[in-house]
Amino acid sequence: MKTVSLISQLIIPLFILFTILYGWARKVRVYDCFVSGAKGGVGVVVRVFPYLLAIFVAVKAFQASGAFEFAQGLLRGLLGVFHVPIDVVPIALIKPLSGSASLGVFTNIVKTNGPDSLASLISAVIMGSAETTFYVLAVYLGAVGIKRTRYLVPVCFFADLVGIIIAISIVKFFFHLG
Amino acid sequence: MNTVWILLMVASVLFSFLNGGLDAFTKSIFEGAKSAVEVSLFLLGIVSLWLGITKVIEDSGLIHRLSGFFQYFVRRLFKNIPPEHPAITSITLNFLANLFGLGNAATPLGIKAMQDLKALHPDGETITFEMMLFIVVNTASIQLIPFTVIGILADYGSKDPSAIVLPTLLATFLSALFALGLLFAVRRVLK
Numbered sequence: 001m002k003t004v005s006l007i008s009q010l011i012i013p014l015f016i017l018f019t020i021l022y023g024w025a026r027k028v029r030v031y032d033c034f035v036s037g038a039k040g041g042v043g044v045v046v047r048v049f050p051y052l053l054a055i056f057v058a059v060k061a062f063q064a065s066g067a068f069e070f071a072q073g074l075l076r077g078l079l080g081v082f083h084v085p086i087d088v089v090p091i092a093l094i095k096p097l098s099g100s101a102s103l104g105v106f107t108n109i110v111k112t113n114g115p116d117s118l119a120s121l122i123s124a125v126i127m128g129s130a131e132t133t134f135y136v137l138a139v140y141l142g143a144v145g146i147k148r149t150r151y152l153v154p155v156c157f158f159a160d161l162v163g164i165i166i167a168i169s170i171v172k173f174f175f176h177l178g
Numbered sequence: 179m180n181t182v183w184i185l186l187m188v189a190s191v192l193f194s195f196l197n198g199g200l201d202a203f204t205k206s207i208f209e210g211a212k213s214a215v216e217v218s219l220f221l222l223g224i225v226s227l228w229l230g231i232t233k234v235i236e237d238s239g240l241i242h243r244l245s246g247f248f249q250y251f252v253r254r255l256f257k258n259i260p261p262e263h264p265a266i267t268s269i270t271l272n273f274l275a276n277l278f279g280l281g282n283a284a285t286p287l288g289i290k291a292m293q294d295l296k297a298l299h300p301d302g303e304t305i306t307f308e309m310m311l312f313i314v315v316n317t318a319s320i321q322l323i324p325f326t327v328i329g330i331l332a333d334y335g336s337k338d339p340s341a342i343v344l345p346t347l348l349a350t351f352l353s354a355l356f357a358l359g360l361l362f363a364v365r366r367v368l369k
Binding site: 055 | 230313
């Protein structure tokens with residue numbers, strides 16, 4: 001683990017160092033070049049902002065209103081049938097919606113169930129293998145002003161669902177628990 | 179996205195009302211607005227930073243030397259993009275950043291990739307298949323090692339926190355394959 005995390009710490013600094021030195025060797029005005037590229041950032045963020053706002057407001061409201069708990073309740077019944085710990089329900093629901101919230105939920109699951117429990121292992125795999133889909137959609141579509149998304153959203157939604165089922169099955173297979 | 183948003187908002191108001199806490203709804207939308215501003219400020223910094231770095235990569239010609247294998251893979255996946263188009267490079271860089279779990283670099287590079295994809299169809303407001311393909315691969319979150327998750331497991335005294343690496347990789351890989359398969363299948367059906 002030590003070497004792996006060391007490598008991951010080194011990637012960004014080395015990559016930036018290499019880029020700068022390479023540009024310098026190629027007689028590129030690195031500083032001016034960097035600044036002219038960075039200038040584009042403001043426009044991008046301004047364009048993305050209203051989309052981000054819409055999705056953040058909706059997700060926060062959904063959580064605060066109790067609608068989220070209701071959806072959890074529905075899923076609990078279903079998961080009980082397949083001997084999946086009910087504690088993984090919140091993570092499965094929150095991961096596609098919000099990155100920071102899912103991290104909080106995950107930490108809480110590990111704290112209450114213990115790090116080596118089935119619930120924690122399943123949640124860990126879901127955390128690593130699922131993406132905050134709606135955030136990605138809002139940011140990437142917003143950045144280029146796409147209005148008609150054809151069949152993208154249903155595909156992402158269904159793929160997320162299957163992804164979570166895959167994660168649960170794999171953990172059950174690997175750790176022979178439950 | 180329209181349907182998703184309407185569903186989320188209407189369900190929220192309805193449930194707040196049923197639970198007798200309409201003020202909770204009002205409070206939560208302001209909180210949501212606040213975190214949108216916070217995230218945007220954060221994005222402003224890192225997006226500009228990485229756009230600056232990518233410009234240096236482009237102008238110095240480093241781009242042509244980077245990541246030969248992945249570029250090959252990306253070219254095969256995105257057959258309709260001309261091989262020398264900048265979109266190939268930004269998509270490759272975004273995939274690499276995701277792979278190494280560099281979320282902060284992946285988002286800005288992904289935005290750049292979307293803009294490059296858009297440049298192929300400048301006046302459309304309808305999504306292209308290539309954009310869908312790119313987003314689907316991104317939402318499958320292909321990541322080699324989930325550092326944050328391992329860190330949390332280790333913090334709470336797990337016996338073997340890195341035991342989840344292999345299952346996570348397998349789960350990511352399988353769900354990415356499924357998502358791609360689904361996207362191609364839907365395209366075929368709708369054609």
